[in-house]
Amino acid sequence: MSAELPKERAPSIRDVARLAGVSHQTVSRVLNDHPSIRDSTKARILQAMEELQYRPNQAARALSKGRSRTIGVLTASSTQYGPARSVAAIEDAARRQGYFVDTANLSVADPAAIEDALVHLLDQAVEGLIIIAPQERVFDVLERMSIEVPYVSLQSTGNHDLRALAEDQILGAKMATRHLIALGHREIVHIAGPQDWTEAEARMQGFLLEIDDAELMTHPPILGDWTADFGYFAGQELLRSRDFSAVFAANDEMALGLLHALHDAGLDIPGDVSVVGFDDIPVSSHTWPPLTTVHQDFEGIGRRAFASLLGAMGTIVDFPTGPTAPCLVARDSSGPVPVSRLPLLKRY
Amino acid sequence: MSAELPKERAPSIRDVARLAGVSHQTVSRVLNDHPSIRDSTKARILQAMEELQYRPNQAARALSKGRSRTIGVLTASSTQYGPARSVAAIEDAARRQGYFVDTANLSVADPAAIEDALVHLLDQAVEGLIIIAPQERVFDVLERMSIEVPYVSLQSTGNHDLRALAEDQILGAKMATRHLIALGHREIVHIAGPQDWTEAEARMQGFLLEIDDAELMTHPPILGDWTADFGYFAGQELLRSRDFSAVFAANDEMALGLLHALHDAGLDIPGDVSVVGFDDIPVSSHTWPPLTTVHQDFEGIGRRAFASLLGAMGTIVDFPTGPTAPCLVARDSSGPVPVSRLPLLKRY
DNA sequence: CTCACAATTGTGACCGTGCACATGCGAGCA
DNA sequence: TGCTCGCATGTGCACGGTCACAATTGTGAG
Numbered sequence: 001m002s003a004e005l006p007k008e009r010a011p012s013i014r015d016v017a018r019l020a021g022v023s024h025q026t027v028s029r030v031l032n033d034h035p036s037i038r039d040s041t042k043a044r045i046l047q048a049m050e051e052l053q054y055r056p057n058q059a060a061r062a063l064s065k066g067r068s069r070t071i072g073v074l075t076a077s078s079t080q081y082g083p084a085r086s087v088a089a090i091e092d093a094a095r096r097q098g099y100f101v102d103t104a105n106l107s108v109a110d111p112a113a114i115e116d117a118l119v120h121l122l123d124q125a126v127e128g129l130i131i132i133a134p135q136e137r138v139f140d141v142l143e144r145m146s147i148e149v150p151y152v153s154l155q156s157t158g159n160h161d162l163r164a165l166a167e168d169q170i171l172g173a174k175m176a177t178r179h180l181i182a183l184g185h186r187e188i189v190h191i192a193g194p195q196d197w198t199e200a201e202a203r204m205q206g207f208l209l210e211i212d213d214a215e216l217m218t219h220p221p222i223l224g225d226w227t228a229d230f231g232y233f234a235g236q237e238l239l240r241s242r243d244f245s246a247v248f249a250a251n252d253e254m255a256l257g258l259l260h261a262l263h264d265a266g267l268d269i270p271g272d273v274s275v276v277g278f279d280d281i282p283v284s285s286h287t288w289p290p291l292t293t294v295h296q297d298f299e300g301i302g303r304r305a306f307a308s309l310l311g312a313m314g315t316i317v318d319f320p321t322g323p324t325a326p327c328l329v330a331r332d333s334s335g336p337v338p339v340s341r342l343p344l345l346k347r348y
Numbered sequence: 349m350s351a352e353l354p355k356e357r358a359p360s361i362r363d364v365a366r367l368a369g370v371s372h373q374t375v376s377r378v379l380n381d382h383p384s385i386r387d388s389t390k391a392r393i394l395q396a397m398e399e400l401q402y403r404p405n406q407a408a409r410a411l412s413k414g415r416s417r418t419i420g421v422l423t424a425s426s427t428q429y430g431p432a433r434s435v436a437a438i439e440d441a442a443r444r445q446g447y448f449v450d451t452a453n454l455s456v457a458d459p460a461a462i463e464d465a466l467v468h469l470l471d472q473a474v475e476g477l478i479i480i481a482p483q484e485r486v487f488d489v490l491e492r493m494s495i496e497v498p499y500v501s502l503q504s505t506g507n508h509d510l511r512a513l514a515e516d517q518i519l520g521a522k523m524a525t526r527h528l529i530a531l532g533h534r535e536i537v538h539i540a541g542p543q544d545w546t547e548a549e550a551r552m553q554g555f556l557l558e559i560d561d562a563e564l565m566t567h568p569p570i571l572g573d574w575t576a577d578f579g580y581f582a583g584q585e586l587l588r589s590r591d592f593s594a595v596f597a598a599n600d601e602m603a604l605g606l607l608h609a610l611h612d613a614g615l616d617i618p619g620d621v622s623v624v625g626f627d628d629i630p631v632s633s634h635t636w637p638p639l640t641t642v643h644q645d646f647e648g649i650g651r652r653a654f655a656s657l658l659g660a661m662g663t664i665v666d667f668p669t670g671p672t673a674p675c676l677v678a679r680d681s682s683g684p685v686p687v688s689r690l691p692l693l694k695r696y
Numbered sequence: 697c698t699c700a701c702a703a704t705t706g707t708g709a710c711c712g713t714g715c716a717c718a719t720g721c722g723a724g725c726a
Numbered sequence: 727t728g729c730t731c732g733c734a735t736g737t738g739c740a741c742g743g744t745c746a747c748a749a750t751t752g753t754g755a756g
Contacts, residue, residue: 009414012742023706028744036703058472059410060742063711066357068407079432088426088453095465100450100472104443105436117443124406124448228634253631260634283601286576286608288636360712371736376714384733408712411741699756706749712741719736725729 011052020048031056058100062125069099071309072121074114076106076133080226080253081281082298083132086154089302090130093319097310102126106133114141122147128309130154135196150312153198154305166202172294172326173206176248176276179292179328181214184337185246185274190221191234191258193250203250203278219244224254231257239265245273245337252277252284252293259287259333270335280329289332297323359400368396379404406448410473419447419657420469422462424454424481428574428601429629430646431480434502437650438478445658450474454481462489470495476657478502483544498660501546502653514550520642520674521554524596524624527640527676529562532685533594533622538569539582539606541598551598551626567592572602579605587613593621593685600625600632600641607635607681618683628677637680645671 013027020027022041029037030045048054062068071094077083091101102124104117114133118141121129129151131138142151180188190207193200204221211218222237224230231254238244239261249255255277259269267273269289277284277293284291300323307317361375368375370389377385378393396402410416419442425431439449450472452465462481466489469477477499479486490499528536538555541548552569559566570585572578579602586592587609597603603625610621617623617637625632625641632639648671655665 009741014742024743025707025745026705029705032744036705038704041704055471057411057742059407059416060711061744062407063405063411063713064742064744066711078436079429081427081429084427084432088455091451091453092455095452095468100468102448103439103451105439107436107440120443120448123403228631232634256631257634260636260638263636283576283604283631286580286605288608288611290608357711362712372713373715373737374735377735380714384735386734389734405712408741409714411711411743412713412715414741697756700754702751702753704749704751707747708745709747710745711743715738715740717737717739719734721734722732724731726727 010057011054012057013054016045016048016052016054019052020045068125068127070102070124070126071099071128071130071306072124072126073101073103073130074106074117074121074133074138075103075131076109076135076138077226078103078105078132082251082279082296085298086132086302086305089299090306093303093306096319097306097315109133109135109137111137111141114138115145118142118145118147122149128152128313130305130309135194137196150309152305152308152312154301166198168296168323168326169199169202170206170209172278172296172328173203173248173250174210175326175328176278176292176294177207177210179330180246180248180274180276180334181210181216183246183274183334186216186337187218187244188216188246188248189219189238189244191224191231191247191249191254192221193224193226193254195223200250207248224250226251226253228253228257228260230254231259232261234258235261235265246275246334247273248276248278250278252279252281252291255291255293255333256283256287259289259291269333272338274334274337276334284329285331287333292331292334293329294326295329296326300324358405359402360405361402363400364393364396364402367400368393416473416475417447418450418472418474419476419478419654420472420474421449421451421478422454422465422469422481422486423451423479424457424483424486425574426451426453426480430599430627430644433646434480434650434653437647438654441651441654445654445663457481457483457485459485459489462486463493466490466493466495470497476500476661478653478657483542485544498657500653500656500660502649514546516644516671516674517547517550518554518557520626520644520676521551521596521598522558523674523676524626524640524642525555525558527678528594528596528622528624528682529558529564531594531622531682534564534685535566535592536564536594536596537567537586537592539572539579539595539597539602540569541572541574541602543571548598555596572598574599574601576601576605576608578602579607580609582606583609583613594623594682595621596624596626598626600627600629600639603639603641603681604631604635607637607639617681620686622682622685624682632677633679635681640679640682641677642674643677644674648672 014024017024017027027045030042073087073090075083094101102121104120106113106117126149128149131151131153192204222234224234231249235258247258249258255275258275262269262273269275277291280293280295284293304323310317362372365372365375375393378390421435421438423431442449450469452468454461454465474497476497479499479501540552570582572582579597583606595606597606603623606623610617615621625639628641628643632641652671658665
């Protein structure tokens, strides 16, 4: 009844063309910044677009060009601060470059779930994948499915320097370890992340390299699961034989759990035991005591991953990408080795 | 030169049809579960699909049907635990229902950025929006742009009971406040979230209602920004006039910052001051002392939002959705009112 | 003034899928 | 046997862009 049709289709380039008195192809040329268009014509078309509130249909474009302008992000642990921050940075960077981001979270990481999530992303015809679940089995599944789109994980920057982030992780772990050594600690324990995470591996490697450099000994690292709960549990275990004066935890959450266990045992930090974490999550500066940790540039890491993916997809990347290097943030959870531990030094 | 063409197009329904010896339309019918298909035909087609590794082209489907099967999620603060958890739940639920999720993060929340993000999502022809930045100005922009797709925010479950989450928030805040009152506290301060967040508003409301019920007095709540840094700052301010025995912070991060400030001042918790937070983020059970807080079912909240959106989009929802009610987790940061504060009771 | 050539614009087909509308075919019934 | 009806399947076009190519117009040199 009313003059305005409530459910009319969205305007197409042909509608715009009609209004501007040109052919649909000319409109298309405006959309794609074709060089050979008279300014007056272009202006007329732009005005028609404005008038009709025209918005290009991505589905049609994707169908016709065979390109979806969408990238997929596969993530485990998306609720953790670091990954979440990186994902946000990826989305931001992608949006700026005109890409859409489709994400799939892995709540459980069994192969079926991984495949499920990947199929979902591939159904969306993603042009590339960023993997934020750097677990071996994910890459196994990727291999097995013989994925055809390029993919990168946070720590790779293409195929040439696959170990860029790993380098940073190793460096960060070294800095943390060196910090403890400089404070006089000789008995340092490492609580590592899950075995199959490349970050965990790199951090452990950095720790061991530095321990070796200083000609110290250490227990085999405890393999954890990144959670504060595990840190607490590990702390209780460690306290059964108190043969250490410092602990380097592979992430802040585990360090916090550890602090809790140490507090429970009535120990003073850093008086009795020094603790260093990794990541510098926002609460780390407000724990008791504030946590010494290694700060990471999660956003830079995310941006680099996206840039790297663009590169793998054949696009020239012309925006700054590299994350800043990790740096040690010395707060109050680490201090000089307690005198009670000093006698041990006489052995040397 | 080689027999296999490296860049051949992906198989379409016509390819499948040819292989199965039927028309493309019959293949389409199989895809859409049309009832009238002979079983033998269907089997033959399915086999052809398998053989060709056929995967339906979403862009073509979207173009033809006018439906993208994509929903958009607009989020601020995606790096915070609660929202991140809810987003993950939304993605999971959406994936199960065959929907794709396109997310846009708001790093800054000025109107231009909000509009930018919304345009991005609308360009993808999302069929619905979930807003996890429940700030007034976001809704202002939504109004102004006269968005045509349905949208919900985490706290609404459609138009009929827009205050479902708000109710829970109020309830949770009441529980926290009541807990402190039951411990004998009479001078309770509230550190609230940002004014324009509906959650912050609801929690403050719950606090005030309960204070009123108990016929107590309180200072006007301090308006914070959810961060631990602010909690620390607020703590320092509060300590200048120590006229309280308990603090209820609108989220755990601010509570942690507050704990830090109290520790710095040499106060004992809960001996001198009791602290209660809200959200129950994973580290809360490992702070020092472990934080009394209100546990929220973030995943349930996310699922409900998605279900609500499906409803608004006209789909019948047949999966369980409601979040469990918030519940108080009493840990060690709250305790009986200190005796030094008791004399004040004699007034009554 | 005419022609070669570049700049600008138009025409029609095509991308992969779904819909509306035939069409063929066998069963049921008079 | 002939007719109707419902199931199973086929045909052609639309969706909203882009691409390849054709057509038209404009420009400068000879």
